[in-house]
Amino acid sequence: MADPIIRVQGVTFAYSPESVDAILALQDINLDIYPGDYVVIVGHNGSGKSTLAKHLNALLQPTTGDVWVEQNNTRDPAQTLAIRSTVGMVFQVPDNQIVATVVEEDVAFGPENLGFPREEIRERVDRALEVVGLTEERLRPPHLLSAGQKQRVAIAGVIAMRPKVLVLDEATAYLDPLGREQVLGAVRRLNQDGITVVSITHFMHEAVAGNRVLVMEKSRIVMDGSPRKIFAQAERLRELQLDVPQPTDLANRLHGRLEAFPGDLLSVAEAVDTITEFALRGNARE
Ligand SMILES: Nc1ncnc2c1ncn2[C@@H]1O[C@H](COP(=O)(O)OP(=O)(O)OP(=O)(O)O)[C@@H](O)[C@H]1O
Ligand SMILES: [Mg+2]
Structure with missing residues (x-):
């Protein structure tokens, strides 16, 4: 088997660890994610999903334990840039991620900041818009787009940076069913093209798209397996207040x-x- 692209080893994380009301948000997390995986994380509110996601691109560092992205440890500030260009993040609310007044300028923002030549930026933006199905909207102002289209603009912006891993934290939460389907379709295509996907969701039918489902409960990973194996355990999932x-x-x-x-x-x-x-x-x- 190939080496993991992300390795989480013995990670514990506490918010405000020094204070009396420290919150232990992650406990004893061990997780290897392999190139090409499509990992879906589900779990009740407050179980630690977003906290784990933020460890995958060095937005948070473990209190104990280590997170490795390829050969880079997220504790090493000198590696933060390399880690963030390997692991791209998409959050819930697309509006907060959109910066420009024209779709293609928004998608170009990241690659421009990295100082790529004009030709290369053009190529990256065109390809990213194509993958998310927004080529025809490229000259429109993002605020006139539907929520699903805006979220796809945000994904295109991340994809234009050519990350190897795409982490989505409830990226479809505020979308209508059509918008959700469009975003999921784009993510599936990206995964088929070889991008590793880690997707957090509250929608159980979205979890079926992955090859692996992790269930979190009270800051721990309590189930880990193929969607078929996980959803066959309906009783256990109901105990964890999750649907099938x-x-x-x-x-x-x-x-x-x-x-x-x-x-x-x-x-x-x-x-x-x-x-x-x-x-x-x-x-x-x-
Ligand atoms: N910035 C913060 N400061 C202090 N505590 C936090 C912070 N963010 C999250 N927490 C706490 O850490 C725990 C895990 O939160 P986290 O946001 O990772 O859960 P989640 O599984 O993503 O929940 P949700 O489904 O609601 O998004 C919760 O108890 C939460 O209240
Ligand atoms: Mg969350």
Whole structure:
């Protein structure tokens, strides 16, 4: 197996560690993320998801333990720039991330700051807009775009920096279903192109897009596995006050009534196929 692109080793993190009301937001976190992974992090409010995400690009440093991005330790200030160009972050509210009055200028902002030649900036901006599906909006003012389009502008701005890892902290939280679908589609394409994705979400059906799901609870990682393995444990997830995706819930209930029906389906398409297959088998028997 390739070396991990991010390695979190024995990390504990406390907000205001010296004060009497120190908050232990991360405890005993060990995590290797490999190139090309699509890792989804879910967990109840306040479980530590955002705190963990901020450790991945040196916005926060561990109280104890280490975070390595490739060969760079996030504790070393001399490596911060290298780490931030490897790991790009996208947050909840796109408005706070947009700086320019024209879409393509906004996307060019990062590469311009790094002082790339004009040609290279042009190339990066065009490619980034293409990947997020906003080429036609490139000359529009961002404030006239929908929330989903704005969030894709923010993603394009990060992508134009050519990071190897994209961390999204509830990037679809304030979007309508169409906007969410558009952002997810763009993220999926980026992952297919080889970018490593770490995505935090409260929407369980989004977790199905990943190859690995981490469940956080009270500052720890309490579950870690493929979406199929994680969502098959509906009871455990409910104890952690988390849902399972709707098709999985349906499959679970059918499995309760009909043992032969698989309880670990993930998508509507899978549920439709399996139900159809069962119905046909039933008919054949009559
Ligand atoms: N800047 C801060 N100062 C002090 N405590 C904080 C700060 N940010 C977060 N916390 C606390 O740390 C713990 C973990 O918070 P964090 O934001 O990482 O959780 P989260 O899983 O991202 O939650 P949410 O789903 O609400 O976004 C919580 O108890 C929270 O109140
Ligand atoms: Mg959060």
